Amino acid sequence: xxxxxxxxxxxxxxxxxxxxxxxxxxxxxxxxxxxxxxxxxxxxxxxxxxxxxxxxxxxxxxxxxxxxxxxxxxxxxxxxxxxxxxxxxxxxxxxxxxxxxxxxxxxxxxxxxxxxxxxxxxxxxxxxxxxxxxxxxxxxxxxxxxxxxxxxxxxxxxxxxxxxxxxxxxxxxxxxxxxxxxxxxxxxxxxxxxxxxxxxxxxxxxxxxxxxxxxxxxxxxxxxxxxxxxxxxxxxxxxxxxxxxxxxxxxxxxxxxxxxxxxxxxxxxxxxxxxxxxxxxxxxxxxxxxxxxxxxxxxxxxxxxxxxxxxxxxxxxxxxxxxxxxxxxxxxxxxxxxxxxxxxxxxxxxxxxxxxxxxxxxxxxxxxxxxxxxxxxxxxxxxxxxxxxxxxxxxxxxxxxxxxxxxxxxxxxxxxxxxxxxxxxxxxxxxxxxxxxxxxxxxxxxxxxxx
Amino acid sequence: xxxxxxxxxxxxxxxxxxxxxxxxxxxxxxxxxxxxxxxxxxxxxxxxxxxxxxxxxxxxxxxxxxxxxx
Numbered sequence: 001x002x003x004x005x006x007x008x009x010x011x012x013x014x015x016x017x018x019x020x021x022x023x024x025x026x027x028x029x030x031x032x033x034x035x036x037x038x039x040x041x042x043x044x045x046x047x048x049x050x051x052x053x054x055x056x057x058x059x060x061x062x063x064x065x066x067x068x069x070x071x072x073x074x075x076x077x078x079x080x081x082x083x084x085x086x087x088x089x090x091x092x093x094x095x096x097x098x099x100x101x102x103x104x105x106x107x108x109x110x111x112x113x114x115x116x117x118x119x120x121x122x123x124x125x126x127x128x129x130x131x132x133x134x135x136x137x138x139x140x141x142x143x144x145x146x147x148x149x150x151x152x153x154x155x156x157x158x159x160x161x162x163x164x165x166x167x168x169x170x171x172x173x174x175x176x177x178x179x180x181x182x183x184x185x186x187x188x189x190x191x192x193x194x195x196x197x198x199x200x201x202x203x204x205x206x207x208x209x210x211x212x213x214x215x216x217x218x219x220x221x222x223x224x225x226x227x228x229x230x231x232x233x234x235x236x237x238x239x240x241x242x243x244x245x246x247x248x249x250x251x252x253x254x255x256x257x258x259x260x261x262x263x264x265x266x267x268x269x270x271x272x273x274x275x276x277x278x279x280x281x282x283x284x285x286x287x288x289x290x291x292x293x294x295x296x297x298x299x300x301x302x303x304x305x306x307x308x309x310x311x312x313x314x315x316x317x318x319x320x321x322x323x324x325x326x327x328x329x330x331x332x333x334x335x336x337x338x339x340x341x342x343x344x345x346x347x348x349x350x351x352x353x354x355x356x357x358x359x360x361x362x363x364x365x366x367x368x369x370x371x372x373x374x375x376x377x378x379x380x381x382x383x384x385x386x387x388x389x390x391x392x393x394x395x396x397x398x399x400x401x402x403x404x405x406x407x408x409x410x411x412x413x414x415x416x417x418x419x420x421x422x423x424x425x426x427x428x429x430x431x432x433x434x435x436x437x438x439x440x441x442x443x444x445x446x447x448x449x450x451x
Numbered sequence: 452x453x454x455x456x457x458x459x460x461x462x463x464x465x466x467x468x469x470x471x472x473x474x475x476x477x478x479x480x481x482x483x484x485x486x487x488x489x490x491x492x493x494x495x496x497x498x499x500x501x502x503x504x505x506x507x508x509x510x511x512x513x514x515x516x517x518x519x520x521x
Contacts, residue, residue: 349486
């Protein structure tokens, strides 16, 4: 593998380019008219304009990207996360063109991308799933009947959804009736399928996921867990590895379930198995993400491995760099903060120009950025500006170090959620480590109450 | 005449009203999409839709007029 095209943008494109450079692999970037000035375009050995700003006309132009890859004679395509990374049709077309897709095979992506089929596959492999429906729900009457059986609150979800999009929590039959058609319509519009299903909404839950890795030789390992319970709008803001306040038994249960899940689909390359963990440490499968996650750096920090390098090795057909589970060790604690261009309290997106962006280099702090000073964060793509990843020997040290580092971190010119980080780091539930996915909601309620 | 203006740059995802419709203050008149998020735009006052100044799929900038009420 001598030349790789990165079919993505922003921080993840820069991240992949970094490892390729270290390994002496040539890189090709693609970019839209809105992204010409971004760091990843300059960092790649070659960069090609593929279209106007809207994602459908640029980064989602699979055929155009494959044509370019052939013309540039690249050996492989790295899809990053989002965009085309979980599009099984794209994977098939890449492979039909004789190019290596850096990720699992099309069949696995398709299976896990359909949340209903993913649930069925996991149940067959004896992986516990959240109580809910095993078939798509067609009518509101059927939804009401099932919801009565599993009990409110319930989550109404699009089968083809993901990333926190296409799901809504319903507290009552009335709410379910109001939301049913709109979730179906939205699912159709966003994901091309109006299949929906119901899951029990687990209260006081934590969102904990396990990084897994497989190769073409049948080896599968896990790289421990990440606690991603600090969320707004069902999307992650702060993640940490390992998870605080989780018993050894629960951790082992999670690892075993994740490896089982991966074996059930003969998993190759990087994947993440997401679970809901309730207050009694019951573990339920939520979904499997068949790609590198946004929050993969915290796993890199606590294991010492470069996951993009692992992805390239597996894509080449080689064995996992470390295939014995016993040789994979945890080293300290890591926390990631996602810096978004958004209002720190309403979480409304807030595109704009970055006038100042200053941070210092520090040992054990890593800043994976997609933008620099004078770049514009445009409304066309997701609001992630950068990720700040802090590593230390213990969780307490990681929190203290994060507070200090974030206080010296400057970004100006647009609204960001920077101020939220210190707030959450000082929240009692976060300090104790027993926080749930309601932590931000609870913090906001407290602010309202204090007025 | 009241003009309902866009509070941020984005594209028009869905228009919920037609010319001639009566809308109430607080009613979601259209939905914008920005940074992969849906942003509902509510009428600031009650009135009749006199003109719809954008089409679904259009890209609008902050301050652009979306709907005119009378």
